[in-house]
Amino acid sequence: MSRIFISLVALSFIAGLGACSKEPEExxxxxxxxxxKVGDAAVFTGRSFPGRARAHQEVDLSFRVAGPLVELPTDIVGRGYRKGDVIARIDPRDYEVKxxxxxxxxERAKADARRAQAEYMRELNIFKEDAGATSKAAVDRxxxxxxxxxxDIKSLAASLDAxxxxxxxTYLKAPFDGKVTAKFVDNFQDVRQKQPVVRLLDTSSIQMVVDLPETLISRLPYVTDIHVVFDTFPDQKIPARIYEVGTEASRTTRTFPVTLIMDQPDDIEILAGMAGRAFGRSKSPEDIAAEGIPVPxxxxxxxxxxxxxxxxVVDENTGVVTKRKVTTGKLTSSGISISDGIKVGEWVVTAGVHSLEEGQQVRILNSNGE
Incomplete structure (x- = not known):
């Protein structure tokens, strides 16, 4: 009896060790x-983005030839010029001589060509009338x-054009309507080829660059009624539109440069360097859905x-993904348009879509990948 009891105890001990050695479930x-978050344009409502004004066009003008200046107003800074107006001039005498x-x-080459043509025709006629009076080699010469x-005429004609x-x-002309904002040389000074002479700014239109987080770039198509308020003129709302969107984010701030452009107001003058803030109004969810919701x-x-x-589609509360049928439309700069299947404000996975499963739980990364 004692042996049976000891054996049972030993077996129970070994079974207990086996149970303790099982690894916990992962x-x-x-x-x-x-x-x-598709179609979420509300993030722009009530927000503003700082920036500074700059000229729509700005260029340092220079001559394509060298020489002494003979025409450059001393008070040129601040003057306005129309496209094609002469701003400065180099002494043209050396180039007139050329x-x-x-x-x-x-003209001499043309005269030589006429003589050469006459001599050739005379030699050719002699050869035709009496082959013994000249030779084929003479005609060829x-x-x-x-x-x-x-x-020679073609070459000299090209030299004349040059x-x-x-x-x-020798004439420095305005390539567009603008205002001179800087002068780099003085009149009667010898200037080199491509040496900056004056700086010309096109102030008929004003640009302003604002930096948008990468999470907002895809929502730009939903923004309307963009306007800019400059600190110098706080009561003036200047209508603006998107001119250009940068294609590369800053490595440090993870923001994209967005260039706005606006016409110069009639009653005030916006100068390059003025600080301001850009505002915009979001389209309604109904308008966004009617136009088609773009997704990457x-x-x-x-x-x-x-x-x-x-x-x-990711459930924002549970983090569970669901496969959703969609009707796709045209390809746009913001992605591919979805006309049916998703709603404004839903979260849609944008990468790794082939490795997900129905009902799988996920967590959404932020713009920093965290």
Whole structure:
């Protein structure tokens, strides 16, 4: 009896050791995903973005030829010019001489060509009338001389055109309507080719660059009624529109430069460097849905066995993903348009869509990948 009891105790002890050695079940891993809140334009409402005014066009003008200045107003800074107006001028005498010299060479070459043509025709007629009076080689020499004379005409004509161009370059003309804001040389000074002479700004339109977080770039199409208020004129709302959106985010701030453009107001003058803030109004969710909700192209996928387009929609409360059928439209600069299947304000996965499963729990990464 005692032996049986000891054996039972030993077996119970070994079974207990086995139970204790089992590893605990692994906790379910919640996968991080990148996602966007589609059509969420409300993030712009009530917000403003700082920036500074700059000229729509700005250029440092220089001559394409060198020489002494003979025309450059001393009070040129602040003057306005129309496109094509002469701003400054180099002494043209040396370039006028070049033109005259090229014209003379061209006229002489034309005279030589006429003589060469006459000599060739005379030699050719002699050869035709009496082959023994001349030779085929002599005719060929006369023809070669004529051809060379014609080639000389083409070369000298090109030289004359170049000389005329250089003469025209002695005039520095405004390439657009603008105002001179800086002068780098003085009148009667010798200037080099491509040496900056004056700076011209086009102030008919004003630009302002604002920096937007990368999370807001895809929502720019939903913003309307953009206007800018400059600190110098706090009571003036200047209508603006988006001119350009940067294609690369800053490595430090993770923001994209967005350039706004606006017409110069009639009653005030916005100068380059003035500080201001940009405002905008969001479109309504109904308007966004009616136009088609754009999502990143990487959000839309087709299973191998189907021809239907899908997206993964993330439940904001539970983090669970659901595969949703969608109707796609045209491709736009903001992504691919969805006309049916999702609603404004829903979260849609934008990367790794082929490795998710129905009902899987995920967590949405922020703009820093955290």
């Amino acid at each position: 906790a379910e891993i919640i996968r991080p995903v990148r996602a966007v 033109v005259q010299d090229a014209e003379g060479k061209l 006369k023809r070669a001389a004529r051809d060379q004379a014609n080639a 000389a005329k161009d250089e003469l025209s370059y 192209v990487g959000a839309v996928f087709k299973p191998e066995t189907e021809q239907q387009d899908y997206v993964w």
